[in-house]
Amino acid sequence: MALAGNGYQPGFGNHVSTQAIAGALPLGRNSPQVAPLGLYAEQLSGTAFTAPRAHNRRSWLYRIRPAAMHGHFAEYEQTRFHNVFGAGKVSPEQMRWSPLPLPESATDFIDGLVTYAGNGGPESQTGIGIHLYACNRDMQDRFFSNADAEMLIVPQLGRLHIETELGVVDVEPHWIAVIPRGVRFRVSLSDGQARGYVCENFGALLQLPDLGPIGSNGLANPRDFETPNAAFEDIDGQFELINKFQGHLWRAEMTHSPLNVVAWHGNYAPYRYDLRNFNTIGSISFDHPDPSIFLVLHAPGPVAGVSNLDFVIFGPRILAMRDTFRPPWFHRNIASEFMGLIDGVYDAKAEGFAPGGASLHNCMTGHGPDAETFDKASAADTSKPDFIRGTMAFMFECPLVIRPSEQALMASHRQTEYIDCWQGLRNNFRG
Structure with missing residues (x-):
């Protein structure tokens, strides 16, 4: 069952209030003693609690089951996707690669990620990881969460249908998507195969640059960025959660879909942007x-x-x-x-x-x-x-x-x- 999309709201970093069912958002309190519709209140913080108001990013989620519900984590082997950038010698020579070949066997977005380069890492909370992906299969009964970094996704071939805890993000070549650190999601391929680029940002969150002498207009305009409205699914079954934590992948079983956020409000959410x-x-x-x-x-x-x-x-x-x-x-x-x-x-x-x-x-x-x-x-x-x-x-x-x-x-x-x-x-x- 696919998570149904429910549109977008414009603006970069805006405080958004959205609900897939009327009455799911509580009034006046973020964490009432009893949340509406029998939901659980959960805060998702992307910055320190004490970060200045202008830089503070967090959202309140109202969900069918909290994110704490999953089985034990065990290591998951995907040897091509990692943060092993090495401590040895680095050649100063210019380097170039032809396009990453598309897979011959069934490969989803997570198993199709290949690490090319990077620096720093999640321990130092600085630097970047650069990866390419090539895949030909939807993520089936599995979800992914990156606890190390926010992910900037740049499609080059094929459309991606990204279903996240906070709503649906559809992107195609010439668009980008940013999935915040810690947000759980799955990827379906609207065209059967896809290829593109991913940059992990281990440091401070991505933001729009100041314009300085350019003035008030130009470059990327905030109103052209789009954040998804709430959308959810209420499904029990056998699922797995792949979690990237401290440069390694871990797997836990789940008995329900984690895409069960019925309503949310805040400014920490996925977003997309048309580069054109x-x-x-x-x-x-x-x-x-x-x-x-x-x-x-x-x-x-x-x-x-x-x-x-x-x-x-x-x-x-x-x-x-x-x-x-x-x-x-x-x-x-x-x-x-x-x-x-x-x-x-x-x-x-x-x-x-x-x-x-x-x-x-x-x-x-x-x-x-x-x-x-x-x-x-x-x-x-x-x-x-x-x-x-x-x-x-x-x-x-x-x-x-x-x-x-x-x-x-x-x-x-x-x-x-x-x-x-x-x-x-x-x-x-x-x-």
């Missing part, structure tokens, strides 16, 4: 703004102005700068960059970077356009604008070195000759 609603800001005179101008969401870090995680997109846009090299310029960053491609062609690469693929350029590793792109852009007529259409690339950026996993380094779809794309750059010096 991003209001791109750019130069209309000369030169480029820094890529931070493409920032959708960020998770603040311990140093003011430096994020634990930046989520940046490169979508359709118009390049009008005159006498300017318009593709991304050659650069080396203090930050480390993991890129993915959702659709189309990335304007800094002529070939090799395919939708569903990925690249990693770590701290102070030089990168930029390949030789073919450089030659084409250098000869372009910049008196006319370039219309960048039919593309959507993104980047997970982090101030810490992003450490590739052993399985990503050894993957058969890793492009070990990626560095060759720059070898054709000629010496054009005319001194």
